[in-house]
Amino acid sequence: MKQLLLILLSILFIQEIKAKSYEGYKVYKLKPENINHDKIIEYLQEDSIFYFLDEGQIESGKPIDVMIEQQYQNYFENMLEKNKFKFDVLVDNVEKVLEQERLDQRLTRTSGLGQVTFNSYMYYSEQMAYLHRLGRDYPEIVAILKLGESYEGRDITALRLSSGPSTDPSKTKPVIFIDAGIHCREWIAPAVALYIIQQLVENPQNALFYQNVDWDIVPNLNPDGYEYTQREDRLWRKTRRPNPNQPNYCMGTDLNRNFDHYWMYAGASSNPCSEIYAGPEAFSESESRAIRDYFLANGETIKLYLSFHSYVSMVLYPWGYASTLPEDHEELQRLGELAADAIHRSTTINSRYTVNTSTLALGPGAGGSDDWVKGVANVSLAYCFELPHGDSPFPFLFPARQLFAAVRETFEAIKVYHQYIENKFWNNNNQ
Ligand SMILES: [Zn+2]
Structure with a gap:
């Protein structure tokens, strides 16, 4: 056991040396x-x-x-x-902050394989082991779906949670679809998705949440990038597919500019070295195609889309390509505010969310997943949910010691969304 520990520590040490240094940045x-x-x-x-x-x-x-x-x-x-x-x-000095994060990670890493933790950030393999364990332990309500593969061949995995098909032949159950980790350095996002999964599946008090509503949750949509941020470059944002004739640091595509709705219209780049490179064409990335194909196959039943990002504490909704408001903007705004209010009421880390369209809040960024989901897949309620940054001096590095407080308060917003979807598409559904 001691020997195994030494080997593990030396692997960690080697990885640290290999990792990109931000000394003096x-x-x-x-x-x-x-x-x-x-x-x-x-x-x-x-x-x-x-x-x-x-x-x-x-x-x-x-x-x-x-x-x-x-x-x-x-x-x-x-x-x-x-x-x-x-x-x-x-x-x-950015490297100092990264060092602290690595130290916190090592001190708090406690989960065994198949378990989940919110004291530290899990590896992709640990996240997947947890999902598969839930699939084995709760086969009557949980199914593990493979939506596609990343460029490097990792599974894009969804956990489907359902109490079974509707017993009322006149109604189908509405689905809430959640993804996280499109931008792989935003580590808090997969953690939030995993907490939602844990609360829904493993907390019997929450069984009512999947009686009339089904859930599809993809906790890590950019696993290649996520692994890369864990082991090589903490601040990587894009996918890991190389761009022809480009140096290593110009690899990858910004998945959240790669969706085919006003692709490259504004706030996206055609330069492969840019952080907001939209790709050589829309849906050039297997990760965005995985979402596209799933929505095209199941779009009718999906009634709410939430895509988790960080770090500006905002509940954002389309459009992201331009400042035009969607027809149903009042509903999107109102529901977003209900979700934000639920977080305000419960926050212990002083999270203060604002609610707006992506373009009005941040400027345009065409090709985002929420724009495509609303504009093409016709899921009218679509949100890009920007989680907070906590008290880290470096915004992407949400401190692990505040993680539990953050995931817990975000679940309050999930309750609001669930209630709204159940009321609108189940209780009041007279189709
Ligand atoms: Zn993001």
């Missing part, structure tokens, strides 16, 4: 105040040495976070000062 919060500042950001965004962390676009008055390695910092700060461009240094 700083994170700046830029505060654009005029069009000149906006133009500067636009110009910087074209260059991959400036690593923009926000999902959204530039807008005067809206701060934006950017990470820069040491050798460009002087040039950058001088340029800002020359242009009277205000900024704060948010993180002085």
